[in-house]
Amino acid sequence: MKGIEIHGYAIVSDDDRIADESGAMPDLLRNDADWAYFQAELDLAALVVLGRLGHEANANPKKRARLVLSSSVPRLERREDGWWWNPATVSWEDAVRTVLPEGGRIAVPGGRRVFDLFLGIGYDAFHLTRAEGVHIPRGVALFSACDEGETAEEVLTKSGLTIGPRQVIDRNGPVSLTIWRRSAAAP
Numbered sequence: 565m566k567g568i569e570i571h572g573y574a575i576v577s578d579d580d581r582i583a584d585e586s587g588a589m590p591d592l593l594r595n596d597a598d599w600a601y602f603q604a605e606l607d608l609a610a611l612v613v614l615g616r617l618g619h620e621a622n623a624n625p626k627k628r629a630r631l632v633l634s635s636s637v638p639r640l641e642r643r644e645d646g647w648w649w650n651p652a653t654v655s656w657e658d659a660v661r662t663v664l665p666e667g668g669r670i671a672v673p674g675g676r677r678v679f680d681l682f683l684g685i686g687y688d689a690f691h692l693t694r695a696e697g698v699h700i701p702r703g704v705a706l707f708s709a710c711d712e713g714e715t716a717e718e719v720l721t722k723s724g725l726t727i728g729p730r731q732v733i734d735r736n737g738p739v740s741l742t743i744w745r746r747s748a749a750a751p
């Protein structure tokens with residue numbers, strides 16, 4: 565969409581999990597270097613799009629503009645804590661035109677259903693941090709396709725993104741960051 569740039573952000577284990585079996589984010593996926601990078605990136609965004617649970621779990625001291633996905637709202641509504649959006653009844657195009665009429669950069673920090681939805685809408689970039697050496701059996705997958713046997717890399721490639729260089733952001737682990745970007749040829 566013209567004037568809109570969509571960036572996804574996730575930290576995953578080697579087996580492409582964003583949370584453990586209970587749905588909670590384990591300490592093994594919490595990393596100071598990743599958090600600092602993520603916060604600096606959020607500062608660049610005009611809007612943060614996230615699931616209701618992530619919204620409720622993470623206070624918003626910087627009062628960043630948020631668009632919260634939830635099936636509990638009939639359509640799209642403005643509340644004191646941000647915009648709330650039901651994607652089943654209002655299209656992304658209509659939602660973003662209302663919330664961000666001037667366009668801008670959008671950060672998408674998940675969780676899984678939100679990551680899945682934006683695969684269909686189209687990421688311009690996906691910032692994939694990996695806690696190398698960590699495995700979370702039966703954990704929550706980054707994308708639902710990862711539960712069907714696809715790797716995050718395969719899903720991102722299929723969605724038209726191209727892998728960038730692996731950067732080590734914390735030698736403990738190590739923890740690495742790879743930024744995937746839309747290829748010039750991709751729609």
Ligand SMILES: NC(=O)c1ccc[n+]([C@@H]2O[C@H](COP(=O)([O-])OP(=O)(O)OC[C@H]3O[C@@H](n4cnc5c(N)ncnc54)[C@H](OP(=O)(O)O)[C@@H]3O)[C@@H](O)[C@H]2O)c1
Binds near residue numbers: 633635
């Ligand atoms: N490692 C990472 O990078 C990363 C990233 C994100 C989250 N996490 C972790 O992953 C765990 C799981 O997060 P989560 O998926 O449970 O939380 P979430 O995505 O923040 O919230 C899920 C809720 O968002 C709403 N939602 C999401 N997609 C929707 C859609 N397409 N249509 C309508 N509503 C939608 C629903 O709210 P309603 O129930 O109101 O309908 C759903 O119950 C948490 O522990 C979180 O910390 C990790």
